[in-house]
Amino acid sequence: MTDxxxxxxxxxxxxxxxxxxxxxxVGVSASVLHYWEQVFHVRVGRxxxxxxxxxxxxxxxxxxxxxxxxxxxxxxxxxxxFMREAHL
Numbered sequence: 630m631t632d633x634x635x636x637x638x639x640x641x642x643x644x645x646x647x648x649x650x651x652x653x654x655v656g657v658s659a660s661v662l663h664y665w666e667q668v669f670h671v672r673v674g675r676x677x678x679x680x681x682x683x684x685x686x687x688x689x690x691x692x693x694x695x696x697x698x699x700x701x702x703x704x705x706x707x708x709x710x711f712m713r714e715a716h717l
Contacts, residue, residue: 647683
């Protein structure tokens with residue numbers, strides 16, 4: 630997943646971003662990110678005010694999920710299985 634991090638700023642980008650910036654980086658809507666959080670069991674942080682905050686690791690995972698679903702044409706179940714077997 631390290632190469633995915635390079636595409637989203639690597640060590641140079643902010644450590645945590647809010648939902649709007651996360652959507653821009655990943656290229657999907659907030660509702661899609663929320664759905665993927667549930668389906669793929671992605672744990673995201675919360676700010677003191679309760680807003681979701683996403684780490685570089687979260688963003689890299691979402692970029693991978695997007696690639697599996699949209700480019701490689703995996704089903705949700707297939708993408709989940711792939712990620713489990715790859716320990717991602």
